[in-house]
Amino acid sequence: MDENPYDILGVSRDASADEVKKAYRKKARENHPDLNPNDPNAEERMNKINEAYERITNPEKFAASDARKRGYGAPYSPGYNGYSNPNSQGSSHTGSAGGSGYYDPFGYGGAGGGQGGTGAGGGPGAGQNPYGWTTINFDDFFGNGWGQATGPIHPEASASDSPDMRQAILNINAGNYAAAIDILQKIPSTGRNGRWYYIFALANNGAGNTVAAHDNIRRARQFEPNNPDYMRAENQFNRRAQTYTQTGEGRGFTSFGIDPNWLCCCICLGPSLCSYMTRFCYGF
Amino acid sequence: MFGIAVARLDKISDKEKARYQALYCGLCKSLKSRYGQVSRLALSYDLVFLAMLYNSLYEPKEETGSFKCISHPTKQTPFALSQYSDYAADLSVALAYHKCLDDVADDNSTKAKAARLALEGSYGKALERIPEECDAIRQSMDRIRLIESDTHSSPDAAANEFGSLLGELFAHYDDIWTKTLHDFGEYLGRFIYLMDAAVDLEQDIKTGSYNPFAKLDLSPDQMRAILTNIIGEATIHFERLPLVQDANLMRSVLYSGVWLKFNQTYNNDEKSENKQS
Numbered sequence: 323m324d325e326n327p328y329d330i331l332g333v334s335r336d337a338s339a340d341e342v343k344k345a346y347r348k349k350a351r352e353n354h355p356d357l358n359p360n361d362p363n364a365e366e367r368m369n370k371i372n373e374a375y376e377r378i379t380n381p382e383k384f385a386a387s388d389a390r391k392r393g394y395g396a397p398y399s400p401g402y403n404g405y406s407n408p409n410s411q412g413s414s415h416t417g418s419a420g421g422s423g424y425y426d427p428f429g430y431g432g433a434g435g436g437q438g439g440t441g442a443g444g445g446p447g448a449g450q451n452p453y454g455w456t457t458i459n460f461d462d463f464f465g466n467g468w469g470q471a472t473g474p475i476h477p478e479a480s481a482s483d484s485p486d487m488r489q490a491i492l493n494i495n496a497g498n499y500a501a502a503i504d505i506l507q508k509i510p511s512t513g514r515n516g517r518w519y520y521i522f523a524l525a526n527n528g529a530g531n532t533v534a535a536h537d538n539i540r541r542a543r544q545f546e547p548n549n550p551d552y553m554r555a556e557n558q559f560n561r562r563a564q565t566y567t568q569t570g571e572g573r574g575f576t577s578f579g580i581d582p583n584w585l586c587c588c589i590c591l592g593p594s595l596c597s598y599m600t601r602f603c604y605g606f
Numbered sequence: 607m608f609g610i611a612v613a614r615l616d617k618i619s620d621k622e623k624a625r626y627q628a629l630y631c632g633l634c635k636s637l638k639s640r641y642g643q644v645s646r647l648a649l650s651y652d653l654v655f656l657a658m659l660y661n662s663l664y665e666p667k668e669e670t671g672s673f674k675c676i677s678h679p680t681k682q683t684p685f686a687l688s689q690y691s692d693y694a695a696d697l698s699v700a701l702a703y704h705k706c707l708d709d710v711a712d713d714n715s716t717k718a719k720a721a722r723l724a725l726e727g728s729y730g731k732a733l734e735r736i737p738e739e740c741d742a743i744r745q746s747m748d749r750i751r752l753i754e755s756d757t758h759s760s761p762d763a764a765a766n767e768f769g770s771l772l773g774e775l776f777a778h779y780d781d782i783w784t785k786t787l788h789d790f791g792e793y794l795g796r797f798i799y800l801m802d803a804a805v806d807l808e809q810d811i812k813t814g815s816y817n818p819f820a821k822l823d824l825s826p827d828q829m830r831a832i833l834t835n836i837i838g839e840a841t842i843h844f845e846r847l848p849l850v851q852d853a854n855l856m857r858s859v860l861y862s863g864v865w866l867k868f869n870q871t872y873n874n875d876e877k878s879e880n881k882q883s
């Protein structure tokens with residue numbers, strides 16, 4: 323993509339997330355090929371608009387390919403497909419690739435439906451950085467913890483680690499979390515110290531086992547409350563919670579509190595009776 | 607597992623409350639027209655959320671109006687429905703039926719058996735309309751039952767399985783948004799399963815029923831921290847979708863409403879928020 327995605331959508335660089343979304347929807351409606359049957363360029367414009375929206379809202383998707391075009395090389399990626407979805411290894415939902423067809427975000431039907439152009443095969447040469455969207459600060463959109471990719475933790479083996487522990491660490495760094503969990507679970511309970519719980523927490527976190535990850539890092543910290551690695555891991559495990567809370571509060575919502583509208587039988591009796599009682603509770 | 611994805615009514619406008627109710631009545635109307643009166647047993651706000659999500663993403667033409675329903679026979683009740691209400695209705699029946707099967711397997715109560723019997727005919731129709739989804743639900747519930755009966759299962763196993771199911775159900779339409787919807791549904795599903803477990807923990811310990819939190823000795827604050835991280839993952843994907851219509855209503859669900867049962871169970875009023883921070 324040679325153009326600035328903000329220019330394509332017609333929004334300023336400091337546009338809010340809602341403004342970007344509204345602009346995207348407006349552009350998509352104006353340029354949808356089904357609504358412009360006599361315009362041979364509608365499809366190409368639609369692809370650009372889709373990519374512009376993706377670049378603004380999902381920059382890490384393009385970070386690797388943009389870096390390669392600039393000649394910086396792809397960043398280290400031990401099996402994550404983007405830090406926001408660390409368990410996407412093996413995911414089958416990749417969409418279709420290809421340079422033809424257009425996205426149909428509104429379900430109007432039509433031909434194609436394959437992925438729009440990703441800019442591959444064209445664009446700037448090495449060393450150029452005309453776009454800058456990989457340096458865009460998305461804190462305004464999604465709160466702290468989103469725009470700064472912290473990346474997965476790569477534990478290092480220590481001199482006191484057993485061979486099994488070292489093998490588990492190798493597996494974690496290679497993204498083979500299930501294998502790491504398997505190895506660690508075979509270590510007898512007498513051999514489980516703070517370090518074991520820490521490594522086990524990392525393996526579970528990588529495997530998407532959030533409960534186990536949190537429980538085990540908590541246990542690791544019980545063994546060594548001031549261990550900086552354990553604290554760092556715990557902080558990283560909690561980063562989504564921080565973003566969530568900030569985003570919710572920014573929108574005027576809290577995860578605390580009791581809604582008096584629901585205090586009646588609705589919660590207690592379940593949906594079947596609720597369907598009859600709700601309007602009583604609402605006062606509608 | 608129903609009744610978690612509900613709106614925070616005291617934080618939205620009267621117009622939004624009316625809209626929410628109209629969508630609820632729209633889903634109810636769709637259930638009645640597709641499956642008959644008794645299928646309204648399957649009605650839940652959780653599936654209203656799904657219909658609302660698709661409506662917002664695709665902005666289809668909506669059928670609106672008002673009608674007299676069995677709950678309010680004397681006055682006209684506004685409704686809003688679309689093609690996505692129909693999919694939500696189909697899923698409502700399928701999920702409710704399998705929940706009944708689960709309840710029968712768990713406690714074999716008369717109530718559970720009666721509900722199963724009541725929904726059997728409707729489920730037959732759902733099988734014709736959404737056969738892949740019904741099959742996915744059946745297989746997933748079977749796997750969850752196995753996990754729940756395995757004393758050595760990981761505390762995340764059942765939640766992750768339910769998350770996989772919901773991810774699949776959310777990714778019903780094959781388009782640019784399939785992956786984001788799938789990922790959102792997956793994390794939301796994990797959250798819903800674990801929220802249900804957190805709310806039922808005390809009861810499950812008393813009855814000896816499976817609960818992933820039972821062996822972990824976590825405080826409510828620690829469970830809250832875990833749940834917040836999972837719903838946090840879900841909302842990252844949610845916020846990627848270009849949703850304008852009903853966005854505030856959906857956010858009232860995701861950032862607040864989903865916590866109502868937890869707060870009710872653990873007495874987390876808004877004063878507790880100050881103690882947390």
